[in-house]
Ligand SMILES: O=C(O)CCC(=O)C(=O)O
């Protein structure tokens with residue numbers, strides 16, 4: 001779960017050194033009004049593609065924008081209390097995950113659970129009383145996002161195919177020419193690094209170990225593209241007027257960041273990301289968590305809104321001063337910023353996004369580059385469609401794991417007794433791993449996010465109840481293992497091996513329980529309203545007769561430890 005402290009310290013040190021070296025200087029970055037912008041895009045940001053608002057299918061904007069406002073109105077968009085470098089932080093943006101029923105998306109030690117989208121013609125899940133999991137306008141909203149998703153699935157494929165052809169051509173050109181301006185030189189890659197770790201910073205390898213699901217690297221881009229199946233969208237929302245403090249972009253001077261520099265994590269390697277950007281002119285009602293009200297900013301906004309009438313052409317004629325003005329005006333617009341990772345020579349790129357514009361990050365752009373979101377003046381939503389690495393992230397997966405563990409439990413209804421079927425250390429190990437996985441990757445993740453899910457959608461309620469029951473059976477299994485380990489009659493050699501397995505599992509469990517307790521009790525967690533506040537669940541008092549083992553495992557850990565010493 002945690003990154004190694006050493007590599008953390010090392011990264012922090014490098015970052016400090018680099019910022020020191022940069023001093024007051026800034027690395028250049030280009031916007032559309034700068035000469036060389038298109039060349040830089042083609043040479044160093046080729047995996048980025050823009051689809052302008054006007055080229056989307058009829059009617060899609062209206063559906064999607066109203067869907068985003070619906071999510072907002074229902075209070076689905078919330079700031080996540082994530083972990084960055086062992087610290088708790090709220091994301092500046094409010095978020096919700098919409099996607100395939102039963103899917104989750106894990107980022108910054110936080111597992112988000114989907115509000116399910118239901119496909120065309122599909123009714124959606126109902127509970128035993130025949131009640132659907134969400135109310136009808138939320139369901140319609142999710143369906144609209146699914147339609148957008150369908151559009152992206154086919155459109156990103158075409159984009160990548162088209163570029164695949166173009167790139168083959170320019171690769172040949174490049175092999176004959178010296179690398180153009182802005183191309184990254186080998187040396188800079190080795191010697192320099194700019195790895196800003198902000199709220200969003202993520203490990204490229206999220207430790208989920210799902211490499212088998214990545215397409216083989218020899219697969220040509222076009223063939224990979226035909227497999228694109230976005231399975232979730234992470235919705236973002238932020239109203240800059242309601243935020244007291246947004247960080248300045250530190251390397252290029254790009255302006256205020258809504259989302260800091262990061263790679264998207266937990267994606268199938270080389271899979272694309274498609275983003276729909278919606279800047280809303282009027283403030284939507286029913287804001288989520290805000291830091292302060294935005295009254296003071298409205299005058300400024302009015303002024304800038306008027307300025308938007310000037311066309312780029314006119315500005316150019318007015319010479320230098322106006323170019324400056326133009327740059328300032330660009331900053332009133334929401335932008336996505338991109339930079340090459342580990343490189344301070346290639347200029348950065350800032351791409352302004354008009355409301356309704358979409359952009360795609362394809363090929364290995366997400367791996368080789370980092371991106372950030374630069375706040376404009378208005379409130380803004382984005383819907384970010386991804387191919388989440390889901391081999392260990394679906395309800396189906398974890399339910400199968402639970403069944404696998406419980407297969408080792410034998411119940412004798414006549415004697416009302418339970419026992420473990422196999423005592424093979426490798427099997428016991430697997431079961432204790434599953435026990436920890438279901439407790440820390442699912443139950444505690446779910447409850448940490450408070451009662452937020454159940455408030456607007458009941459899809460996860462029943463499965464989480466069942467999972468908790470299964471987990472409780474696993475508590476029973478650990479207790480049965482403890483009995484065997486402490487039984488003098490158990491053969492010595494097996495006992496030692498079993499005690500080892502048990503001790504490792506319990507030590508991990510104890511440590512993770514403490515981490516979750518700390519996260520639940522952090523001062524930031526205390527600021528949340530009751531319905532959003534983290535719940536430390538499962539939690540029980542150590543003498544709860546209903547529970548096979550105490551919550552606090554320290555006594556048992558001591559017992560097993562001293563038993564191992566005596567062996
Ligand atoms: O809002 C955007 O344009 C992108 C947001 C983003 O980078 C993310 O959610 O990972």
Ligand SMILES: [Fe+2]
Nearest residue numbers: 262263264371
């Ligand atoms: Fe991102």
